Amino acid sequence: MTRIWVTLATRDERDWGHLPPAEERAQAVRAAEVAGLEGVVAPYDLGGEESTVLVGDALRHTRWAQALHEFHVAAFNPVYAAKIAASFQRFSAGRLAWAPLVTAPTTSQRRPTSTSADDWYARADEFLTVARGVWTQETFDFDGTYYQVKGGGFREALAGLPFPRVHLTGSDDDALALSAKHADVHVFASAQEVAKRGPLVVEQARALGREVQLGIRLSVLVRESADEAQAAADRDRNLDLVGSYAQVADELGRLAAQGVGTVILDVRPRIEETYRIGEHLLPLVRTTTPDLETTGVR
């Protein structure tokens, strides 16, 4: 089973120094929706549009597509991040997913500051513990280095919502350890990383009594034939995967056999290529469709 997502533009595809036209982004969201993909990824990009705004807009104008909210753990305190997420879940019948970033660049943070990767992973561990804690417990206390909560916990209309599926990234030991403890999906940057580090994160999670699924982020170009794909790719940027619909579907099948259930595709131009994936690639890939009846949202 494979969940296929596409990333949204935070900048203009044709001119990286500018922001994307709003209507074009709205159409890219609609493309993922009608093409039957799992959802759209709103990326964290310091030099582009802000992802919370993209997520809200995407959820309002879709019925099925999920929205994966990528944000830096420095951006919000964890209670407030969870509060925003709770509204997104309520307004969308549970179609929000989370991708908190730990070591991505940020130009600001609140004190006490994190100065090393170790610090950032320690902060992220606290962040995710607090966010899930206030979400799932009606009374929650926490006394950490970075965050303190007393008498916390979501009640009333905020109680009982599904916590967003957590997607984490990275390939070093700290990243895998954080995922083993907190992630639902660990998203790697290449097939090599999946092969090398995938089994390890799954095993570490199992040791904690948890299950982590694997994911991958790929830039792809697909056409009816391998020749056509290659000809188009020659004019394009560096791509992870180029081939016919059948070839790319086979590759996704091989990844699925290694446990990769989540595939985040970067395709350009987004609207046209999202339609192409929905109409030609998706039928060849064993996918899941979100079952809203089982999300637990009223």
Next chain:
Amino acid sequence: MVDVYWRIGTHGDQPTLRRPLTPTRGDWGTYEPGTITPGRRAGRDDGYTYVDHMADVAKAAEAAGFVGGLLPSFPFTDDPFATAALLARETRTFRFMVAYQPGFLDPVHAARLSASLQRATGGRLTYNVITGGGGPQQTWWGDTVAHDDRYARTAEFLDALKGAWGTEPYDLDGRFFDVRGASLPPELAAQPVPEVYFSGSSPAAIETAGRHADYYLSWLEPFSALPEKFDAVRAESASYGRTPRFALRVEILARPTEEEAWAEIERAWPNVDKAKLSFDGKGDSVGAARARSFIKQPVTGPRDLEVEPNVWAGFHLLRGGPVFGLVGSYDQVAERLDQLVELGTDAFILAAVPHLEEAYRIGGEVLPRVSFTRTNSLTTTLRSAS
């Protein structure tokens, strides 16, 4: 020009004041037949969520001639930033007044989020900056910073947010935040910084407001008490070379005649929780403690809470929120709003229950009767029926 805002409940809404604290809009009350957004249809969830109702209130406020609406933020409400992000493309002139506490966001990320919302809405974001009352509610949010320090943090946050809102790298080695080389991409930096409606009444609050408030926002209080409050902010602002503007959040119960307005309260009175009449400050209303000084005990009926003509100190008994509001005929309420402008009020946040229907009533009946000049008045599209 006076900006007149409406309010959107982020904690559900009740259909009437006659049955206090019984919300049926949104999912904060009992979930049974008669509830709206979400509702039930053929025994199943009808697929609507509370944001659908908020969208309707926003559209009503826009059609009724309000410049926008306040989206309040408390622990068990929906989140104003999330709501504004969803509804950005569904209105044309409605300004989203987003309430938030600066301690809960990073200032540079807040700048980028806000500038993206400005771009998505055509510059229709306004801030209601709140710094929090402390106690259990602050630690619920994960905030353990002491009261006066929180105001210092609010000031530093707004310094950093405004500093980063440009294309030149901005640094701040602050007490609360560490900012290094922050900026926005050019098209976001070109967006306007939202106007700040600033809440808080302590000396620390007024000091911070003097530095950062475009509008100093206060609950309605008896008219006799307002000039003193305004003067204190004016004096503090003068030391920063700023001239503050004043905004009032005013609850309204207006009917064609005075008798009809009070009759609504008389009908609700048997259902109110009489324990709240002691105004002992233990209730959930922030204005309750201050309200006590204006009320002559014992309170035996609703008119005992009319502390000045048409100024009623009992709204917290009928719905969650502040104590004071105006009760009267359309003419009386309009006249009182005029007097508030004469006292120095530059902007209003008006509200009445239920927010959807009352947006049309207040926009159609009360606003056409005021004599001050309003911003973006669209009332010609909504002619008074009377």
